[in-house]
Amino acid sequence: MGHAAVRRYVAIFLAALLALAGVLLGLWWAPFVIGVALGALDRRARVALPAGAAIGLLAWAIPLAVVHARYGLGPTAASLAAIMGFGHQGVVPVILTLLVGTLLGGSGAWLASGARASALSRNIGARHG
Amino acid sequence: MTAESAIAEPPAVMTAVAPRRRRAKLPLLNLVGAAIVSAAVLYVSFFPVAGLPALGAAFNPTTGAWTMAADAQVTDRMLHLSGLQQPVRVVLEKDGTAHVTARTDHDLFVATGYVHAKFRLFQMDLLRRQGAGRLSEIVGKVALDTDRFELQLGLLRTAELEWAQLPASDPLRDALLAYAQGVNDRITEAESTHQLDAMFTLLGYHPQPWTPVDSLLVKGDMTQTLNFTDTPLVMALLNKSLGTDLASEWFPILPPNQQAPYDPGPYGKVEPPQGIATMTAMTDAQSASAQAVYERLAALPAGLVSKGGASNNWAVAGAKSASGGALLAGDPHLHLTLPAIWFQLTQESPGFHTSGVSIPGTPGVLIGHNQHIAWSLTDAQNQQTFFYMEKEDSKTHPGMYFWNGAWRKYITVSYQIPVLGGATEHLTVKWSVHGPVISERGQTTSVWWSGNLPSQDLGVLMNAGRASNWQEFREALRGWYSPTHNFVYADDKGNIGLISAGYYPQVAKGQPWMPMPGTGEYDVTGTIPYDDIPQAYNPPDGIIWSANQRQVTSSYPYYIGTASNFFDPGYRANEIHRVLSQPGKLSASDMQALQTDTHDFLASEIVPVLLQSLSKEQLTPQESTIVQLLRNWDFRMEINSSAATIWSYFYGWYVYEVFNPWWKSRAVPVEMQEISDTLDQDLEAWTLHDPSNRAFSAPGVGSRSAADAQRAAFHKMIPQIAKDLGKDPNSWTWGRVHLRVLENLAEVKGLNYGPRPDRGDGRTPLAAGDYPSTHGPSWRMVVDWGSGTFQGIYPGGQSENPASDWYMDRVDTWFAGRLNPMLTAEQAVAAGGIRTWDMRP
Numbered sequence: 001m002g003h004a005a006v007r008r009y010v011a012i013f014l015a016a017l018l019a020l021a022g023v024l025l026g027l028w029w030a031p032f033v034i035g036v037a038l039g040a041l042d043r044r045a046r047v048a049l050p051a052g053a054a055i056g057l058l059a060w061a062i063p064l065a066v067v068h069a070r071y072g073l074g075p076t077a078a079s080l081a082a083i084m085g086f087g088h089q090g091v092v093p094v095i096l097t098l099l100v101g102t103l104l105g106g107s108g109a110w111l112a113s114g115a116r117a118s119a120l121s122r123n124i125g126a127r128h129g
Numbered sequence: 130m131t132a133e134s135a136i137a138e139p140p141a142v143m144t145a146v147a148p149r150r151r152r153a154k155l156p157l158l159n160l161v162g163a164a165i166v167s168a169a170v171l172y173v174s175f176f177p178v179a180g181l182p183a184l185g186a187a188f189n190p191t192t193g194a195w196t197m198a199a200d201a202q203v204t205d206r207m208l209h210l211s212g213l214q215q216p217v218r219v220v221l222e223k224d225g226t227a228h229v230t231a232r233t234d235h236d237l238f239v240a241t242g243y244v245h246a247k248f249r250l251f252q253m254d255l256l257r258r259q260g261a262g263r264l265s266e267i268v269g270k271v272a273l274d275t276d277r278f279e280l281q282l283g284l285l286r287t288a289e290l291e292w293a294q295l296p297a298s299d300p301l302r303d304a305l306l307a308y309a310q311g312v313n314d315r316i317t318e319a320e321s322t323h324q325l326d327a328m329f330t331l332l333g334y335h336p337q338p339w340t341p342v343d344s345l346l347v348k349g350d351m352t353q354t355l356n357f358t359d360t361p362l363v364m365a366l367l368n369k370s371l372g373t374d375l376a377s378e379w380f381p382i383l384p385p386n387q388q389a390p391y392d393p394g395p396y397g398k399v400e401p402p403q404g405i406a407t408m409t410a411m412t413d414a415q416s417a418s419a420q421a422v423y424e425r426l427a428a429l430p431a432g433l434v435s436k437g438g439a440s441n442n443w444a445v446a447g448a449k450s451a452s453g454g455a456l457l458a459g460d461p462h463l464h465l466t467l468p469a470i471w472f473q474l475t476q477e478s479p480g481f482h483t484s485g486v487s488i489p490g491t492p493g494v495l496i497g498h499n500q501h502i503a504w505s506l507t508d509a510q511n512q513q514t515f516f517y518m519e520k521e522d523s524k525t526h527p528g529m530y531f532w533n534g535a536w537r538k539y540i541t542v543s544y545q546i547p548v549l550g551g552a553t554e555h556l557t558v559k560w561s562v563h564g565p566v567i568s569e570r571g572q573t574t575s576v577w578w579s580g581n582l583p584s585q586d587l588g589v590l591m592n593a594g595r596a597s598n599w600q601e602f603r604e605a606l607r608g609w610y611s612p613t614h615n616f617v618y619a620d621d622k623g624n625i626g627l628i629s630a631g632y633y634p635q636v637a638k639g640q641p642w643m644p645m646p647g648t649g650e651y652d653v654t655g656t657i658p659y660d661d662i663p664q665a666y667n668p669p670d671g672i673i674w675s676a677n678q679r680q681v682t683s684s685y686p687y688y689i690g691t692a693s694n695f696f697d698p699g700y701r702a703n704e705i706h707r708v709l710s711q712p713g714k715l716s717a718s719d720m721q722a723l724q725t726d727t728h729d730f731l732a733s734e735i736v737p738v739l740l741q742s743l744s745k746e747q748l749t750p751q752e753s754t755i756v757q758l759l760r761n762w763d764f765r766m767e768i769n770s771s772a773a774t775i776w777s778y779f780y781g782w783y784v785y786e787v788f789n790p791w792w793k794s795r796a797v798p799v800e801m802q803e804i805s806d807t808l809d810q811d812l813e814a815w816t817l818h819d820p821s822n823r824a825f826s827a828p829g830v831g832s833r834s835a836a837d838a839q840r841a842a843f844h845k846m847i848p849q850i851a852k853d854l855g856k857d858p859n860s861w862t863w864g865r866v867h868l869r870v871l872e873n874l875a876e877v878k879g880l881n882y883g884p885r886p887d888r889g890d891g892r893t894p895l896a897a898g899d900y901p902s903t904h905g906p907s908w909r910m911v912v913d914w915g916s917g918t919f920q921g922i923y924p925g926g927q928s929e930n931p932a933s934d935w936y937m938d939r940v941d942t943w944f945a946g947r948l949n950p951m952l953t954a955e956q957a958v959a960a961g962g963i964r965t966w967d968m969r970p
Contacts, residue, residue, distance in 0.1 A: 023189065027321065028189030041662075055396065063189075063190040063191050067195055067199070073198060075201065076195060082878075083328075083931075093194075097195070107171075114156070114164070116156050121155075
């Protein structure tokens, strides 16, 4: 594994920690911001998007897992499902929750990487005139 | 290059340019796609869309709805409340029953406010919003009609007046302020720990600070639910469509059937009521106006207009009790919701030693006991709503009405109603001397409602809860206005009593059971003197009871309402009286059994008559089976009883058979269901005592008797039951058609309990009317002063959090008809399994 790859994984790891800290502090949108930062560092969507999505997923999944470990999620999940009109299918709000976290991280990373790639493309185009 | 190759291969210049353009466009398209997706994700995360809450705020695991998991866990705690003067201890039993012990009365109410808000804040917020006309702010325009009506009716105005008129020295003032402080302490804590009820998160709003006016609004809600009625409008429509003669005969002031009033007299005043005219015909304009108001009220959600009450209470004197001490039983019947309307607690302080149930949002115990007395209540049902047709002349006196010989300006009050997702609604409410104008369609109509009389009923309750004997209890209730209640009483000396305390509006003349002219001559002039209202103390037979029946006999000299919907038909009261009157001593377990009694008094009267009417009929095998089932029936509406189902179908068909031809021929604009209580009474009375009444010979059916109508109803109902339940009468069990549902207060169907088969019906002491039944015994309490035992149960649980073990943990016990012991704080500690909250200033 080259130095670049190591740096990339370290960056992703640190980004995940930051996102998690943000969510734990109540900043539930932190995965999006961290995703944006990640995407700005790497213009390749095929790298930034999954990395951002994974960060978002972890940043929301870990606190949820902690809630489950401390209090048990079953009754709460079933109640939320009932409120949402899904009977008592507790898996629905769990999936929805993880999906929102994933989308926040992934979309942030995609947006920034896309912006950077577009800017780079315009620069190249301008140079080739 | 051949021609083919020239076509197949584009010119060199083209191949060089096109991929470069595509490469240049791809990053842009990628960015546009990312921007669209990001915008969508952010939008649904921050803002509610298509009925879903803002997903980010609502579902994040740290501050979103998942925090209800942590909120559901109740542990030992030490906490600081800013409003406390001294330390307070709260002990929570295994089922969440709270025991609040404080060193000052002020601290008692601070802690009570905190405890209520900890477990019921969303319910409290809904209740105050309903009264203040602020539901649209959180649910949108779907609640706008309700908000408009509530502001028109005047709950907010009355609550504000009550607070403004409360003297600074009145202990209620400090109680309400302390209570609000406790609620706000909890709101602050819940906000900071992200443990607001999940419904706040999902609906995307935060609760405003609690105020004393909010507590008074909650009281106003209950008053409205129990005694704001549309019956005068119904009477007007019946009078117009059926004609004065039939309306007078079928919907009389005094009940047509035999009832069991608890106060037989003699009464303090001997003159008959003066100036009450017999029913006279209405004009077309009056009728059209009544129709307009009736339709408007009918369109409101259930619960805003009282449709008749159903509650039981009774007491047995020590001399007739097996334990030697007085017995008391009470089960107020209300809309059964999750969370329940009740919260169980004990309150211990220098001034209070009460145990029972409270209404979240209000500071005291409403039904319960102290060290010396116990009490419960039922709705007294006297008429407390009067409609007035204002005289106007828009040409000569625009914006004015004529009253007491002069033209007067309406008072106007303006309100803003914030609407979620829409523009703020501006509402102007006009008030005449009678009350708020609630309709200007054709005829301007205002309503006089005793709920709009400012009164300090919460203070009255607090004083009643501090009484130690009948005299103090009765004196405390002197200030009680509305809703009028039958307060049953039993004390530790073996005494029992019952007093129907409240406001009994009296009019100088006119027909108060219909809309009246608003020109002054027909106004409410006052109330019945306190000594003359229905009451009894230590009656000679040692029993006393109420079940929303008319409390007094026909010789009572005051008008208190008509038989039509203001009072119950009396079947529950008759059954309770029948059981209590039997020879021998009664015990607490007898009280408990009577609370779950499923004996249908009306069935016990009518079924034998029906069987007699069928005795000479040629019956099919199926009909013979049905008759046999009825013949062997004990008149109990039990889940496994097929006869109960047959009876229920039969009586419905019997009413329909007799009255529907009239309804059709006279085009009566009121649903029969709306006045079924009165029609039941009429039919009962005619069947038993007047079987050739002209009502049986409706237009189009020819001359016939009660027996003819019974036979017709019997034959017509069978295909209906067979269609609903199959051909075998033995399989027509009551539990198949009679179900009970406890409805989630926020109308989230997935959080309801049931439907579950249940016994009883609308006429049995175990009240369970309607299909499914959503109304019934909201709290059952039995007190035995001889053995010193206090027991109670309500359907539901202490917490509104559906993830909590205390959301519906009491439901099975309630369904089974069992009761839980009402412990003191010391007994609760000794029983174990408690959680303790030590509260410090």
